[in-house]
Amino acid sequence: MADIDAAMLDIIKGHAVGLTSGPTRDTLITDLGIDSFSIVEIVYEVEEKLGIEVPFNANENPLGDMKTVGDLIDAVKKLAGKE
Amino acid sequence: MSRRVVVTGLGGVCATGANVAEFWANAKKGYCGISRRTLTAEEYSLTLPIAPIDGFETRIEGLGRDMTRADRFTQLAIAAADEAIADAGVDFASGLGARTAAIIGTGIGGQTTIEQGYVGMMRHGRRPHPLSILKFIPNAPSSWMSIRYGLNGPAFAISSACASGAHSIGVAADLIRAGAADAALAGASEAIMTYGALETWKAMHILSDELCRPFSKNRKGLVIGEGAGVLVLEDHAAAKRRGAKIYAELGGFGMNADGKDMINPAVEGAAGAMKLALSGVGSVDPAAVYINAHGTGTLLNDPTETKAIRATFGADADKVVVSSTKSMHGHLLGAAGAIEAIAALKALHEGVVPPTINYDEPDPACDLDYCPNEARARRIDLVISNSFAFGGLNAVLAFRRV
Numbered sequence: 334m335a336d337i338d339a340a341m342l343d344i345i346k347g348h349a350v351g352l353t354s355g356p357t358r359d360t361l362i363t364d365l366g367i368d369s370f371s372i373v374e375i376v377y378e379v380e381e382k383l384g385i386e387v388p389f390n391a392n393e394n395p396l397g398d399m400k401t402v403g404d405l406i407d408a409v410k411k412l413a414g415k416e
Numbered sequence: 417m418s419r420r421v422v423v424t425g426l427g428g429v430c431a432t433g434a435n436v437a438e439f440w441a442n443a444k445k446g447y448c449g450i451s452r453r454t455l456t457a458e459e460y461s462l463t464l465p466i467a468p469i470d471g472f473e474t475r476i477e478g479l480g481r482d483m484t485r486a487d488r489f490t491q492l493a494i495a496a497a498d499e500a501i502a503d504a505g506v507d508f509a510s511g512l513g514a515r516t517a518a519i520i521g522t523g524i525g526g527q528t529t530i531e532q533g534y535v536g537m538m539r540h541g542r543r544p545h546p547l548s549i550l551k552f553i554p555n556a557p558s559s560w561m562s563i564r565y566g567l568n569g570p571a572f573a574i575s576s577a578c579a580s581g582a583h584s585i586g587v588a589a590d591l592i593r594a595g596a597a598d599a600a601l602a603g604a605s606e607a608i609m610t611y612g613a614l615e616t617w618k619a620m621h622i623l624s625d626e627l628c629r630p631f632s633k634n635r636k637g638l639v640i641g642e643g644a645g646v647l648v649l650e651d652h653a654a655a656k657r658r659g660a661k662i663y664a665e666l667g668g669f670g671m672n673a674d675g676k677d678m679i680n681p682a683v684e685g686a687a688g689a690m691k692l693a694l695s696g697v698g699s700v701d702p703a704a705v706y707i708n709a710h711g712t713g714t715l716l717n718d719p720t721e722t723k724a725i726r727a728t729f730g731a732d733a734d735k736v737v738v739s740s741t742k743s744m745h746g747h748l749l750g751a752a753g754a755i756e757a758i759a760a761l762k763a764l765h766e767g768v769v770p771p772t773i774n775y776d777e778p779d780p781a782c783d784l785d786y787c788p789n790e791a792r793a794r795r796i797d798l799v800i801s802n803s804f805a806f807g808g809l810n811a812v813l814a815f816r817r818v
Contacts, residue, residue, distance in 0.1 A: 350481060370485060373546045381543075 337383065337413060341406045344378045358403030362396060385413045420652035421589040422818060423663040425504025427496035427603075428758045430643030430745045431467035434475075435499055439755070440762045442744065443770040444791040449745050450627055450639050457535060457611035464618065465626060467641035467746025468609050486551060486560065487526030492644035492751075493557035493605035494564065500601065501565065504648035504660065508565050517569040517597040518561040519588040520646070521580030521604035523750030524613070525573075526552025531612045557605050557644075569597040578710070579671075580604045581645060581753030582803035582811035586669035588649055598651050603754035605644035614640060622714050628747070630711035630740035630772050631718045631786045633779035638712045641746025645754030647761075652818070663761045664799075664815040668696030674808030681717055681804050686710075686724035689810035690800065694728065697798060697814050702732035704797035706769050708760040709786075710804045711740020712747055719781035721802065726784075737794060739787040743773040753803035757813055760799035764815055769794050 338358075345356050351366020367375070376389045387409075389395055399405055426436045431449030433439025442449075454463040469492070476483055476491055479498070483491050501508075508516055529551040536542035550556065554573040562571045570591055574584045581604030588602030608614070617623055617640060624637035655662055670692025674685035694700070710721055726733045741759045748755050759770055768791050775788035801813045 370482075370547060370550070374485075377543075377546045 337410050338406055340382055341379070341409055342402070344375055344382065345402060348375055356402050358401065358406065360402045362400060362402065362405065379409055383409065383413060385409070387412060419593050419595070421592045421649050421666045422652045422655050423647050423666065423761060423815065424650050424655050424660040425500040425506065425648030426663065426758050426761060427499030427503060428643065428645040428755050429469060429472070429492055429495050430748060430755050431469055431641050432745045436503070436758060436762070439758070443741055443759055443762070444768055446771045446773045446789060446791065447744060448627065448773055449641070455609065455611040455614055457531070458539065460611055462611055462615055462618065464614060465624060465639050466609060466614070467639055469642055482560065482564070485547065487529045487556065488607035489522055489526055489605045490551070490556045490560055492607055492642070493520055493603070493646065494560060496603060496605070496644040496646040497561055497601055500646040500648050506599065506648055506650070506660070508567060512599055513566040514568045515598040516567045517588055517591050517600035518558040518567050518571040519574060519584045519591070519600060519602045520557040520561065521574040521576070521584035521750050522554045522557070523575060523577045523580050523606055524608050525554040526556065527608040527610055527613050531610045561601055567601070569600070575750065576809045576811065577805035577807055578747070578749055578752050579803040579805035579809045579811040580750035581755070581757065582801060582813050583671060583753070585647055585666070585754065585757055585813055586671060586811055589666045589669060592649060592651055598654060600649040601646055602649050603644065603646035604751040606749045606751040607642045608640070608749065609642050624713060627774045628713040628743050629774040629776070630709065630713040630743050631722070631779065631782040632775040633777040635713045635715070635718065637714050638742070639746040641748045643745065643748050643755055644751050645758050647757065662818050664764050665818045666813060667816045668693035668814035670812040672810050674810070676808055678807050681720045682808065683720055683723045683727060685808060685810050686721060686802070686804050687727035689812040690724060690728040690802065693800060693812040693814040697816050700798045702729055702735040704795045705736040705800065706760065706763050706794070706796045707736055707738045707800045707802065708756045708763070709738050709740045710802040711742055711772065713740070713742065717804065719779070721804065722782045722784055733784060736784070737769050737787050737792070738784050739770055739772040741770050743775070753801060753811060753813070757801045760801045761815055764796050764799045764817065767793055767796050769796070
């Protein structure tokens with residue numbers, strides 16, 4: 334489980350131009366400063382690095398009710414079947 | 417169409433210059449940017465003379481994060497546009513941006529992205545990067561310019577092979593004349609220095625295996641280059657009001673199609689486009705005309721272009737000076753008309769004709785004054801920049817002093 338946490342924080346860190354320090358589970362998604370390019374890239378990196386498939390459709394709100402980085406990480410864990 | 421369109425800013429990058437100042441200094445020196453290089457893709461490789469831009473990679477980070485995620489042809493275009501805007505001293509934030517166009521051509525688009533994507537997919541089973549489409553679409557430079565500089569006027573790419581740059585500049589000027597925009601970023605970009613693209617060019621059997629020698633009898637063909645050129649175009653009255661430095665007026669633009677052949681150029685088409693461009697500039701002293709030729713250094717282009725210049729100027733053709741700067745920076749393909757318009761504008765501005773280098777053997781079929789090997793000071797009142805594309809598409813720009 335810890336490896337997904339670390340991997341996710343690392344992926345998000347690479348795109349979080351809105352932050353001055355690294356993201357944590359409590360960081361608000363809206364504070365990350367990610368743009369449309371970054372959303373697509375983050376999904377791609379999650380799939381490549383964690384070997385899971387994200388059922389992401391850009392025509393829908395990709396974040397749903399998620400508000401924090403921790404919500405994102407938990408969603409990825411769920412996809413990875415580890416929760 | 418009563419508005420007059422002037423050039424107020426220049427930006428460019430190619431093998432012979434990281435910016436316009438360096439490009440022009442090298443053009444006057446007759447500096448050759450062509451050398452033998454090896455391009456590779458996996459176990460394949462190809463060695464041939466090309467005119468690549470060395471060291472551009474070190475500039476990408478300085479162009480900002482967006483450009484680290486763009487294809488090379490967009491990076492080059494943005495570097496040129498940043499320079500042109502700074503040169504013009506134009507402020508788009510003051511409201512002008514809402515009425516500024518971005519017309520940036522390309523012959524191919526994001527070749528590097530396409531090729532890397534396919535190699536990874538076909539040979540290694542890797543999925544293509546999800547932003548590949550946004551990187552390689554031909555309109556990527558014009559779109560990024562609209563975002564980067566806050567431009568809301570017409571924005572699109574023009575693709576007409578080796579005439580893309582000239583078409584883009586001419587059409588952008590027409591948009592201003594027609595009132596569809598008040599200013600424009602206009603030019604083109606090309607970056608196809610990949611193994612796959614060059615092997616494909618080689619298959620046409622028109623590439624030189626040594627230097628590029630336009631109009632010289634021992635010419636062996638064209639040499640592929642890369643780069644971008646961007647002009648800032650403005651309505652003359654508005655440019656004057658803001659006290660802008662004005663390089664020249666785009667007085668004439670001629671475009672047509674041969675309607676004959678995909679490869680072989682036609683004298684009538686090329687001459688027709690030149691005559692159309694000249695019809696916009698009024699009377700002109702042929703002894704003060706400089707033509708920046710398409711001058712590819714191929715067997716077919718050079719005598720055809722020579723005949724077209726004779727058909728256009730008649731007995732006065734012996735008074736005009738012609739040169740092909742492709743002998744130095746190679747053939748920038750879609751961006752050729754853009755970088756060469758800059759060479760022509762600098763020639764007009766300074767009264768210096770850049771030379772046709774590597775010229776060492778007169779050809780009876782190419783019998784004009786090609787300013788061989790050394791730059792020449794000359795009174796220049798009008799410059800013409802010729803672009804004749806595969807597919808028989810012609811675009812000619814005529815700039816004159818304001």
